[in-house]
Amino acid sequence: DAGVTQSPTHLIKTRGQHVTLRCSPISGHKSVSWYQQVLGQGPQFIFQYYEKEERGRGNFPDRFSARQFPNYSSELNVNALLLGDSALYLCASSPDRGTDTQYFGPGTRLTVL
Amino acid sequence: QKEVEQNSGPLSVPEGAIASLNCTYSDRGSQSFFWYRQYSGKSPELIMSIYSNGDKEDGRFTAQLNKASQYVSLLIRDSQPSDSATYLCAVNINSDKIIFGKGTRLHILP
Numbered sequence: 001d002a003g004v005t006q007s008p009t010h011l012i013k014t015r016g017q018h019v020t021l022r023c024s025p026i027s028g029h030k031s032v033s034w035y036q037q038v039l040g041q042g043p044q045f046i047f048q049y050y051e052k053e054e055r056g057r058g059n060f061p062d063r064f065s066a067r068q069f070p071n072y073s074s075e076l077n078v079n080a081l082l083l084g085d086s087a088l089y090l091c092a093s094s095p096d097r098g099t100d101t102q103y104f105g106p107g108t109r110l111t112v113l
Numbered sequence: 114q115k116e117v118e119q120n121s122g123p124l125s126v127p128e129g130a131i132a133s134l135n136c137t138y139s140d141r142g143s144q145s146f147f148w149y150r151q152y153s154g155k156s157p158e159l160i161m162s163i164y165s166n167g168d169k170e171d172g173r174f175t176a177q178l179n180k181a182s183q184y185v186s187l188l189i190r191d192s193q194p195s196d197s198a199t200y201l202c203a204v205n206i207n208s209d210k211i212i213f214g215k216g217t218r219l220h221i222l223p
Contacts, residue, residue: 033211042117042201042213043157056209090156099211100145104156 002027004093004105012111013081021076021108025093031055032074033099034066035090037107043090049074050097078110086112115140117204119214127222132189134217136202139183145205146178148187151216152198161187192221 005024013019025032031050035043048056049068068074072093078085088109092102116139126132134148145164149157163169163176163185175188185204189196199216206212 035213040215042203042215045210045212048209050209056207058210098209099205100147100162102159102211104158107156 004091004103006089006091006105006108008108009106010109010111012113014113015081015083017081017112018077018079019081019110021078021089021091021110022073023076023091023093023105024073025091026103029093029095029103030072031094031097031099031102032068032072033092033094033102034074034076035092036060037088037090039087046076048099055097056099081112083112086110115204115206115212117202117212117214119200119202119217121215122218123220124217125220125222126192128192128194130192132192132196132219132221134187134189134200134202134219136185136187136214137183138185138202138204138212140204140206141180141183143204143206146176146185147203147205147211148174148176148185149201149203149213150198151201157201189219194221194223197221 033048034046037043045058047066052068063079088107091105094102148161151157161176173190177186201216202214
């Protein structure tokens with residue numbers, strides 16, 4: 001069975017630009033969570049979506065937004081990129097609502113120049 | 114600010130010995146606790162979850178939870194070089210939000 005997939009693998013943007021990251025959960029999983037991981041730190045929770053609705057939000061500015069589609073895939077959008085947005089962005093899927101049993105994708109490495 | 118604290122390490126342990134990783138958390142209402150392993154350049158992988166006070170064993174891994182002391186630990190018996198990784202402690206704040214510690218780097222010495 002395919003695991004969580006994310007695209008693209010790597011991305012380079014410049015300050016002020018916009019970026020869209022994509023995630024496909026494990027088949028049958030209905031919940032997707034997004035995390036930001038800066039080098040040397042643990043993942044920081046950004047959003048959780050379940051059944052296409054936002055169920056949880058971390059302490060990130062409004063420049064960060066996300067959505068979940070009817071097929072349970074998800075997009076993370078970041079506007080007006082800052083140098084500090086450079087990080088590994090991880091998507092995790094869970095069978096149901098909640099973050100108890102979640103499986104991480106390989107991540108998207110975003111570099112902002 | 115709800116927090117999860119871990120010693121960043123590195124923690125160096127001889128091969129075959131027991132590695133002990135510790136974590137404290139600030140939110141007394143937390144109910145679910147997790148240990149993830151993350152190899153360099155890879156994504157986190159869930160290795161243990163624990164919900165009740167006491168010990169939970171799975172192969173060479175034992176998770177220990179003490180809610181009164183707000184303390185979670187992970188023991189790795191018979192440490193192998195392949196156990197060298199960063200170990201992340203994570204705590205569910207509510208069913209929809211999880212907080213990770215910064216991780217402890219573990220190095221198993223051959």
